[in-house]
Amino acid sequence: MISRLYCPQCRSQTVHEAKDVSHVLHLILSVLTGGLWLPIWLWYGLGGSRVYHCRQCGSEYRSTLSRWTARLIGVAMIAVLLCVLALLIFFISVIASLN
Numbered sequence: 001m002i003s004r005l006y007c008p009q010c011r012s013q014t015v016h017e018a019k020d021v022s023h024v025l026h027l028i029l030s031v032l033t034g035g036l037w038l039p040i041w042l043w044y045g046l047g048g049s050r051v052y053h054c055r056q057c058g059s060e061y062r063s064t065l066s067r068w069t070a071r072l073i074g075v076a077m078i079a080v081l082l083c084v085l086a087l088l089i090f091f092i093s094v095i096a097s098l099n
Contacts, residue, residue: 016052039077
Protein backbone atom coordinates (compact mmCIF):
# COMPACT_ATOMS: atom_id res chain seq x y z
CA MET A 1 0.00 0.00 0.00
CA ILE A 2 1.40 3.38 -1.00
CA SER A 3 0.32 6.67 0.63
CA ARG A 4 1.49 10.25 0.80
CA LEU A 5 2.09 11.14 4.44
CA TYR A 6 3.98 13.79 6.37
CA CYS A 7 7.49 12.60 7.27
CA PRO A 8 8.98 14.33 10.34
CA GLN A 9 12.50 13.43 9.23
CA CYS A 10 12.13 14.89 5.72
CA ARG A 11 9.80 17.66 7.00
CA SER A 12 7.51 17.32 3.99
CA GLN A 13 4.84 15.16 2.40
CA THR A 14 6.58 12.09 0.99
CA VAL A 15 5.61 8.72 -0.42
CA HIS A 16 5.30 6.05 2.26
CA GLU A 17 4.92 2.33 1.70
CA ALA A 18 3.29 -0.32 3.88
CA LYS A 19 2.81 -4.04 3.45
CA ASP A 20 -0.60 -5.04 2.15
CA VAL A 21 -2.85 -7.30 4.19
CA SER A 22 -2.53 -10.94 3.17
CA HIS A 23 -6.21 -11.78 2.72
CA VAL A 24 -5.50 -15.40 1.77
CA LEU A 25 -3.64 -15.95 5.04
CA HIS A 26 -6.43 -14.32 7.06
CA LEU A 27 -9.05 -16.43 5.23
CA ILE A 28 -7.16 -19.63 6.06
CA LEU A 29 -6.78 -18.59 9.70
CA SER A 30 -10.49 -17.68 9.88
CA VAL A 31 -11.49 -21.10 8.54
CA LEU A 32 -9.07 -22.98 10.81
CA THR A 33 -10.26 -21.11 13.94
CA GLY A 34 -13.96 -21.39 13.08
CA GLY A 35 -14.36 -17.65 12.55
CA LEU A 36 -12.58 -16.51 15.70
CA TRP A 37 -9.91 -14.84 13.56
CA LEU A 38 -12.48 -12.64 11.74
CA PRO A 39 -12.24 -9.68 14.18
CA ILE A 40 -8.47 -9.62 13.80
CA TRP A 41 -8.83 -9.73 10.02
CA LEU A 42 -11.30 -6.84 10.26
CA TRP A 43 -8.82 -4.86 12.39
CA TYR A 44 -5.94 -5.30 9.95
CA GLY A 45 -8.18 -4.82 6.93
CA LEU A 46 -9.29 -1.41 8.20
CA GLY A 47 -5.71 -0.33 8.73
CA GLY A 48 -5.19 -0.86 12.42
CA SER A 49 -1.54 -0.79 13.51
CA ARG A 50 -0.11 -0.47 10.01
CA VAL A 51 3.57 0.52 9.70
CA TYR A 52 4.58 2.82 6.85
CA HIS A 53 8.16 3.47 5.71
CA CYS A 54 9.23 6.71 4.03
CA ARG A 55 10.71 5.97 0.61
CA GLN A 56 13.12 8.91 0.86
CA CYS A 57 14.70 8.51 4.31
CA GLY A 58 13.38 5.12 5.46
CA SER A 59 11.87 6.41 8.70
CA GLU A 60 8.96 4.53 10.21
CA TYR A 61 5.43 5.86 10.77
CA ARG A 62 2.72 3.92 12.62
CA SER A 63 -0.84 4.68 11.64
CA THR A 64 -3.51 4.90 14.30
CA LEU A 65 -7.24 4.55 14.00
CA SER A 66 -9.59 7.25 15.16
CA ARG A 67 -11.23 6.69 18.51
CA TRP A 68 -14.65 6.04 16.90
CA THR A 69 -13.25 3.58 14.38
CA ALA A 70 -11.49 1.67 17.16
CA ARG A 71 -14.74 1.56 19.15
CA LEU A 72 -16.68 0.34 16.12
CA ILE A 73 -14.17 -2.43 15.57
CA GLY A 74 -14.41 -3.37 19.25
CA VAL A 75 -18.20 -3.60 19.04
CA ALA A 76 -17.92 -5.69 15.85
CA MET A 77 -15.47 -8.04 17.57
CA ILE A 78 -17.81 -8.52 20.51
CA ALA A 79 -20.75 -9.14 18.14
CA VAL A 80 -18.81 -11.78 16.18
CA LEU A 81 -17.71 -13.52 19.37
CA LEU A 82 -21.27 -13.56 20.72
CA CYS A 83 -22.54 -15.03 17.43
CA VAL A 84 -19.89 -17.74 17.51
CA LEU A 85 -20.75 -18.50 21.13
CA ALA A 86 -24.48 -18.69 20.29
CA LEU A 87 -23.79 -21.08 17.40
CA LEU A 88 -21.62 -23.23 19.63
CA ILE A 89 -24.35 -23.43 22.27
CA PHE A 90 -26.93 -24.24 19.59
CA PHE A 91 -24.86 -27.08 18.12
CA ILE A 92 -24.14 -28.50 21.55
CA SER A 93 -27.85 -28.51 22.40
CA VAL A 94 -28.72 -30.18 19.07
CA ILE A 95 -26.10 -32.88 19.61
CA ALA A 96 -27.29 -33.41 23.20
CA SER A 97 -30.92 -33.78 22.06
CA LEU A 98 -29.94 -36.46 19.53
CA ASN A 99 -28.56 -38.70 22.29
